[in-house]
Amino acid sequence: MISVKNLYKTFHNTSGSVEVLKGINCDIAKGEKVVIVGPSGSGKSTFLRCLNLLEEPTRGEIYFEGKQINAPGVNIDQIRAQMGMVFQHFNLFPHLTVLRNITISPVLLKIQSREEAEHNAMALLKRIGLEEKANSYPNQLSGGQKQRIAIVRSLAMNPKVMLFDEPTSALDPEMVGEVLEVMKELAADGMTMAVVTHEMNFAREVANRVLFIDGGQILEENEPKEFFSNPQHPRTQDFLSKLIK
């Protein structure tokens, strides 16, 4: 479904340039759940953000359903409409109600009528047990509630793949569980997922494959059982040994 070939990304800033991704190759098949782990600053978030071109690759190719998306003339908005993304800081729209947060995109893009979109949104809210929050504003919600709503906001577009960029890192510990629960249900429903996270238990339970990124490269990838019990690369061993079990 997603294919990444020889991806490089360099950031330029006032103090010079930093090469964050150094030749990433990766395929994500339909229905697959890929969890991406690695130390901070390793480039794992940048990699994920390249998948829907929130970051534009410096070099390399990204294919979505066989079509190169970082080529000239591609309508990236149409591609992004099929790829959901969940952010670390939720990024709900504070000036809109929860219901409108969920319906704004399908309605503006004329994918659904307003009635359909609202009906759909209420069904999604019911699924996560937040239907009574439909007319609340984001600032009235807890972090866990915000993130669950951010997830269904993406789902309202019926995406073919969901990208999660550290979805639980900004949450209070007691709220992590409710968000992971929604993600697990989504995984069980067969959604294709790419998840950058520090939740190793989630990786163990849900992932088909774990990627370890460090220094802008995929140093190791394996199915989770092997990955956690028998890491090959010394850097992976080092990284995993530092995690609190």
Add this chain to the structure above:
Amino acid sequence: MNRSLAERLYDDFIYQKRYMYLVRGLGNTVLITVFALLIGVVLGAIIALIRVNYIQAKKKSPLLVIANFLSGLYLTVIRGTPMVVQLMIMYFVIWASGAPILIAIVSFGLNSGAYVAEVIRSGIQSVDRGQSEAGRSLGLSSRQTMAFIILPQAFKNVAPAIFNEFIVLLKETSVAGYVGIQDLTKGGDIIRSITYDAFPPLIVVALVYLVIVIGLTQVLHAIEGRLAKSDLR
């Protein structure tokens, strides 16, 4: 000073309905201020969008480069020259003839637009980058994201500053008399020139401005209070 204050006040304001100079003057002042602010906000929003677009665009089209250059030139000229001079140039040089009020509205509007543009630009740039990323990740175009996600939040952020510009503009229109417009200040000045009595008319003019500004400032505080509350909703 051989007249009583009562006689002076009668002469300055009551006799021959001279208070009408102030009433009509206030009408013109309000008229110019309100319409100039409307022009200023519309123009300011356009200029701000051009400049933000230019800053954010990865590939800058020639049209955008030209628009940005003209915007920069406009901001520099307007903010670098006195309002009175701009008004006189508009009146005596550019338009030479035409309804003075209209010329004043356009002049003050052009002037205000430059200040409002910078206010709105800072408002747009104060909206968290994650908001635009969220909009784009949902498939919205950059235009839709700007119109439905960024601008509503930006305007909310800068509403107090724009209202403040309204207050500043109200006082600034007092130079309209330079091109023969009878605004509130000129009204007081006309009374002074008729009666040769400067103190009461000018003090009354000052008081009228003061009362309006105090009233508007109360409204401003109310707006700020409501916005602060809605942040905590």
